[in-house]
Amino acid sequence: MIGLLVHDRGRASSYSVYLEEILSHAGLPFARHETVAGAMRDGPAVLLSIGRPMGSRAECEELERFVQTGGTLIQIGDGTGLDKVLGVRYTGSFEEEGWWTGAPDHPVTRECHVPLHAFAITGMKAITAMSLGAIVSREGANVGDGIAVRQAGDGIAVAIAPDVATTIVRIQQGIPVERDGAPAPDGTAPIDDGILKAEDGLVLDWERDRQPFDRGAPFFQVPVADEWRKLLVRFILWGAERQGVPLPMLWYWPGGLSAVGHLSLDSDLNEDEAAMTTLRVLDQADVKATWCVMYPGGYRSATYTAIRSQGHELALHYNAMKDDARSRWGEDDFDFQWRWLQERSGVPIVTNKNHYLRWEGETEFYRWCERRGIRVDQTKGPTKQGDIGFLFGSCHPWFPIEDTGDGMRRMAVLEIPLLTQDLVWTVPFEVCRPLLDRCVQHHGVAHFLFHPHHIHTKPEVARAVIALTEVGREWGLAWWTAEEIDRWERLRRQVDLVCRKIGTGGWEIHVRSPREVPDATLLILAPGGREREIPPLSFSGLTTDRVRLKRMDGFDFYEVRGTIRAGDAHVRVRGDSG
Template sequence: MQGLGVVGGAGQTRERRTNMPVPVSGAAASGGSGIVPSAPVTVITQPVSTDANPRARAWGYLTEVLSRAGLFYETLPASQVESLFRRAKSVVILAGDLPLTQPQRAALAQWVKEGGALIGLGGASGLEEVFGVAGGIPVAEGWIKVTAGEHPLTAGLRSSLHVFGGRALKKSSATILAELQTGNGISKGSAILENRFGTGRTVLLGPDLLFSIVHIQQGLRVLQDGRPAPDDSAPVNEGLLKTEDGLVLDWQRDRSPVPPDGGPLFLEPISDELRELILRSVFHLARQQAILLPVLWYWPRSLKAVAQLSHDSDGNDPQKAAALLEVMNRSRLKSTWCILYPGGYPVEFYRTLVEQDFEVALHYDAMTGGEHTAWSRDNFLFQRRWLMKEAGLEQITTNKNHYLRWEGRLDFLRWCESAGIASDQSRGPSKKGTIGFPLGGSQPYFPLDDEADSPRFLNVLEVNLLTQDLVITCPPEYGQPLLDSAARHHGVAHFLFHPAHILKPGVADALAGLVDYGRRQGLEWWTNRQIWQWEMARRSVEARFHSGNAITLRAAASLPQATLLLLRSHPASCALALNGRPADPKPWDLYGFEFDALTVDIGDEIRVQTI
């Protein structure tokens, strides 16, 4: 599934599993105003030649950012921007620095002047006056430096905000919220600006956030060793190709020292905060322009985040596996067991895992270099078939590569997609100095195949790994700040504990302590399959927006105890009705924006209305 579906406006959403357009019905009543009900967010798209901008292939990633965040949106080609005058109020986002025609620019300018809300990404798209800027210069790489630390768009951001591409801008009438600096700390111009134009509002995010997110998550093509950290904390040039060899972050500016030993970690998830800059811009303008904005929260039961433990079966020692299973059962949680070829565990152990609701996953070995353990698609498929037969499985949902092996860029994810592996968790650290978020953030995501003739989303949910084996790989004290970072950004805190180490001094206690800490922070511990199942069900939800103040939701798959947020346009909570009955919303704060939160079971259809 790609986006959260929208029914009732003129436009299209795209469905993630097939990447085929989903037609949008115009059946919703528009009343007598002549205004067509529509989604609260509209994405303006336009084909852009990579000859003009090689980063433009990533601009379609905006829909993944919005879908993961639980925002309902519609896409609208730039050729139809004049239809905005006939549609209900929405926040309009330009999906990149678009080469709009003069009539298109004039229509958007007039629409904003009459009260519209517009967000620009990666450049002004020829609307400099609307955004309150006077030109700018292209930037290959830089870091956003917040200058308005109390503003809702920028308050509380902690990461280095490393970005790639876009423009550093020169202000005219706009208010500057952040500057764009180069690696030597010199400001190249403004990065984030807001402006009032007529009765409308705009936000311009100068850096190419969409390309930056994709570039950080998917990295460089891995054909040789990566560049090691100059302080010897991350010797990634050991001759084994792996996911870290493609990382694009900076060893000095993007890591932070962490107690007790001051080890430098990628502690702050940069791509999460780049996503949040887009989301905060939407919330800010929607609140200012009093747009009814629902958000289908990431997790059920008002959870702030979830956590996951996975176990790679290196060595396939059944006694150590049994010892780890005992630790897991004492801790009362289910986890994901990634099984390494050859050998594996006794059939009875697989049966026990399945009966007790643990997940059995693949641990693809392309490191050993044997007949079936070298890097190739055929070997990957062979190992998948082997595990399904050995464990008596009809399907395998999850894979993690042994040693986090990786070659190329997206090739392996295409293998997973064609084999029916629905989720991968190979992207993460193998060295102490790359612990944390070296390849993205805490948010699970669908990768963008920007190498295809027509860029498309790969139907493989990537769930990043934070670290492996507290006590063995790093001090156990690293666990809490890493979990805190994932929780702060409402994603997944994913830790790996090998059965091979569970009997070593301190490891079982570190695992149990981490689990207890996560629960005290309000997180639940899920298997990777649970994460994938919830995300797929959540993204099946469709919304119909009715005139003024009502939304109808339905889900292709049942979504029990979902958390639905509605943005407040003023401090006081408004009265809500759920299926015609008064509802009792709870206050909810997200990035400093106030929402009303409802817990709802989304199935065939529910209706939420402000009254």
């Protein structure tokens, strides 16, 4: 079991609650605690500690004993008071941002090939711990160690200087959009175009966070937020593996899929003939898409019927690009357009993408969506060649977080970030390959946008749709609508996992779900490693279709595929004497 020890309770500006979001999305079992005593009673194998402990000497000694007797302690941010067990010295300095590069000779960090942008960095220097890479400031100065690891007794202590949760939230959500953002110095991304858009809130760096591309402008090829998310999960798995704990994870996708592909279509000109051409192209590609329909005008009734009858999703393409009635930025106009499309199409509208990726403010727009039952937004993406890719650092669907003044809350709208649009016409087709590669590496969603107008008038764009879906399938992707992604993510979030030791060397994983979850994939960290030919597992209340040993992201797992039935189920992992 994973313990989450939060020391910063009462601080309304803290993003510590987002660690719960990271663990929930990863499908890991965890329990939150606000006291050391409570965490120790729960008997965690891995303990994540965030915020300055500011506890008593007795509490710090208790955490040191936890490590000495085999536990894994991961301290995020200022861990003053735990300097001894962590093997570091906290300098008292603080950096708003910097870049960390991982050590190539450690099993957790060796895949971090590029400097990762980080925020809210506590000054830290490894003393008796091993440094896993330094933090470099914007000016290029070394400002301390980014991550340090120390073996203490039978356990492991990990110190992470950047606030991982703050880093991920700041990259994904950006800064409030109140004015044009600063354009790329090389002229490849002139986002200062007088139109307020999601990308105007960008916090990644044009020069440090983009990578060159031999067929065009440099772009954001590394999902930085996902790299930090994956790094934290890998430290958890590494610690559990060293202790022989069969830590379970409910995998991101059904059937063991590595990633999911998604096509969205923006109607813009609302041409019925273009829609019919697009339907034929999608049928040839054998893919279902999410159609974002824009006010004013819309399609004929027969076109909506054709789109729905072929299994596609109808969504809103909120238009706030004009000053005329009902096409302005504002909740009343958003509400009008949402109701207009539901009336015209005859179906509930649960997905939205803003026309031209318009955005103003911070999280206000998500509140508009919440009040109308819109479950998915797709507006976080690029409009220029030089900012395509992971400009918001993620290919994973994520729930935004909002500061209410009394604390942080997770909002009920799932954001599916956009990578690029109209391959061949706006960017070279080849950009899809590094993007697909990263999406598969991080097991996220490869979201590509096309316009029916271009599919209809430009044969090369129509061919690109078919070629993209074929390449995606070669990489192991299944192509889903936004509604399907949302339905699956919310369904899997209802499953509760608990892992506890029983007897001598044995473990029991308790699986509880209020609803049936078909084709689920449960990954169980293999405590015995690869030498076991047959997984030492037994099941109760779980329908299993397949069990095998699988290597994933550098770790060995027992992969259990099957149906999680509503109610309680158990998986027993036998020990050597079991």
